[in-house]
Amino acid sequence: xxxxxxxxxxxxxxxxxxxxxxxxxxxARVLLAGCGLGSNIxxxxxxTGFTRFILADGDNVEITNLNRQAFRLEHVGMNKAxxxxxxxxxxxxxxxxxxxxxxxxxKEAPALVAKADIIVxxxxxxxxxxxxxxxAREQNKIALFPLNIGFGGVVWAFSPDxxxxxxxxxxxxxxxSLFFRLVEKNIPHLPQVSSYAxxxxxxxxxxxxxxxxxxxxxxxxxxxxxxIVTAMVRxxxxxxxxxxxxxxxxxxxxCSEIAKEETSEETNDS
Numbered sequence: 001x002x003x004x005x006x007x008x009x010x011x012x013x014x015x016x017x018x019x020x021x022x023x024x025x026x027x028a029r030v031l032l033a034g035c036g037l038g039s040n041i042x043x044x045x046x047x048t049g050f051t052r053f054i055l056a057d058g059d060n061v062e063i064t065n066l067n068r069q070a071f072r073l074e075h076v077g078m079n080k081a082x083x084x085x086x087x088x089x090x091x092x093x094x095x096x097x098x099x100x101x102x103x104x105x106x107k108e109a110p111a112l113v114a115k116a117d118i119i120v121x122x123x124x125x126x127x128x129x130x131x132x133x134x135x136a137r138e139q140n141k142i143a144l145f146p147l148n149i150g151f152g153g154v155v156w157a158f159s160p161d162x163x164x165x166x167x168x169x170x171x172x173x174x175x176x177s178l179f180f181r182l183v184e185k186n187i188p189h190l191p192q193v194s195s196y197a198x199x200x201x202x203x204x205x206x207x208x209x210x211x212x213x214x215x216x217x218x219x220x221x222x223x224x225x226x227x228i229v230t231a232m233v234r235x236x237x238x239x240x241x242x243x244x245x246x247x248x249x250x251x252x253x254x255c256s257e258i259a260k261e262e263t264s265e266e267t268n269d270s
Contacts, residue, residue, distance in 0.1 A: 002093060004092070004093055004094065006026065006049075006051070006092070006094070009047075009049065009091070009092060010022050010048075010049040013048070013049065017049070017233075021237055022049050024236050024237060025048065025049045025050055025233060025236050025237075026049055026050070026051050027051075027052070028050060028052065028117045028118060028232075028236045029052040029053070029054065029096075029115065029116045029117050029118075030045060030050055030052065030053050030054070030116060030117070030118045030119075030120065030232060031053075031054045031056070031112055031113060031115065031116035031118070031119045031120065032053060032054065032055050032056065032084070032120050032122070033056050033104055033112070033119065033120065033121050033122060033123050033128075033132050034056070034057055034120075034121070034122030034123045034124075035055050035056070035057035035059075035080040035081045035083075035084040036057070036059070036065060036069050036080060036122065037068075037069065037122045037146060037148065037221055037224060037225070038055070038057070038080075038084060038120060038122050039069045039070035039071060039080065039083070039084045039087060040068075040069060040070045040221050040222060040224070040225035041120055041224075041225045041228050041229060042055065042070070042084050042087065042088050043070045043087050043088065043091065043225075044225045044226065044229045045229050045232065046087075046088045046091040046092050046095060047091060048229055048233065050229075050232070051092055051094070051095045051096060052095070052096045052097075053085075053088060053095065053096075053097050053098070054097075054098045054100065054112060054115055054116055055081040055082075055084050055085055055088075055097060055098065055099050055100065056081055056100035056102070056103075056104050056112065057079065057080040057081040057084075057100075057101070057102075057103070058079075058081075058101065058102040058103035059079075059080050059103075060077055060078060060079055060080065061075045061076050061077065061078050061079075061080055061083055062076060063076055065080075067216075067217070067218050068148065068216050068217060068218040068220070068221040069218075069221065070084070070087055071083055071087070079101040081099045081100055081101045082099055082101055085097045085099050098115075100112070103123070103128065104123060104128045104132065105128060106127040106128050106131040109128060109131035109132045109134075109135045110131075110135040110138075110139075112132075113132060113135040113136050113139055113141065114135075114139060116141070117141070117235075117236065118141070118142055118144070118232050118235050118236070119132060119136045119141055119142065119143040119144065120143075120144045120146075120228060120232075121133060121136075121143050121144065121145045122145075122146060125178040125179065129165075129178075130165065130166070133145070133158055133164065133165055136158065137158065137159075137160050137164070138160075140160050141160075142157055142158070142159055142231075142235045142241065143157075143158045144156075144157055144158075144228050144231055144232070145157075145158060145165065146224040146227070146228055147179065147182065147183075147224075148216045148217070148220035148221055148224055149183075149220060149249075149251070150217070150220060150251065150253060151217060151219050151220060151223075151251060151252045151253035151254075152219075152220055152223055152249065152250050152251035152252055152253065152254070153220050153221075153223035153224030153225075153226075153227050153249065153250055154224075154247055154248070154249045155224060155227045155228055155231065155247065155248040155249070156168065156243075156244040156245075156247060156248075157231055157241045157242060157243045157244065157248065158243065158244050159241075159243045159244075161243070162243035162244040162245075163243075163244040163245040164244070165244075167244070167245065168182060168185065168244060168245060169181040169182055169185060170185060179214070219252060223250050223252060226250075227248045227249075227250065231248060
């Protein structure tokens with residue numbers, strides 16, 4: 001028997017979110033442009049109390065997605081947007097979901113952005129990625145753009161007054177080099193993800209030549225989902241968010257290394 005009730009779902013959010021704030025979250029509409037990492041964001045967003053999603057992706061679930069995306073083995077071969085909708089409904093059967101089972105085009109980006117209050121842009125490099133960000137900027141909305149980085153997550157929040165994605169990469173770049181340029185120009189200056197910067201420089205040759213796909217961990221995807229859903233909450237509540245070129249970043253691997261160094265120093269002191 002289905003005994004779902006929204007108030008029961010969000011009951012344990014008390015102390016962090018007021019009833020009024022929870023209602024604002026409940027009625028905000030989120031566009032997830034890309035439902036790979038977007039699947040993790042949708043699931044955590046639904047658990048946090050978001051109920052309205054536009055889910056867009058033309059890709060299908062593959063076995064290699066299961067190490068970092070919210071899907072299960074039974075979803076393999078299924079459209080990612082449709083599978084993400086299924087995951088959200090398992091948490092909230094009353095969620096309002098618009099499923100767009102195709103890749104967003106440059107032309108339709110403004111209309112989809114217009115339907116949403118918050119935009120999460122995880123589409124692959126190409127004209128649509130920039131069109132989504134541009135539409136959000138023109139419509140005075142926040143667009144969140146994440147990268148899975150090693151054992152951590154990095155998110156840029158683009159606002160109407162922030163730096164643009166083009167600013168971060170130094171102008172127009174080839175689609176296949178966008179992520180490389182982002183990492184090369186921005187990540188080395190971030191102590192939060194310094195462990196990844198070293199490993200990335202060693203692997204970039206194989207990745208660029210197509211020898212191996214870019215490595216991604218579920219740990220990074222989970223951290224990024226947490227950063228993004230937190231930013232979504234702050235945006236809905238009208239609270240300030242760091243915007244580009246500043247980053248929202250966490251490196252779990254680096255946190256562990258620091259802890260070990262401190263333990264070693266304490267042992268030597270004793």
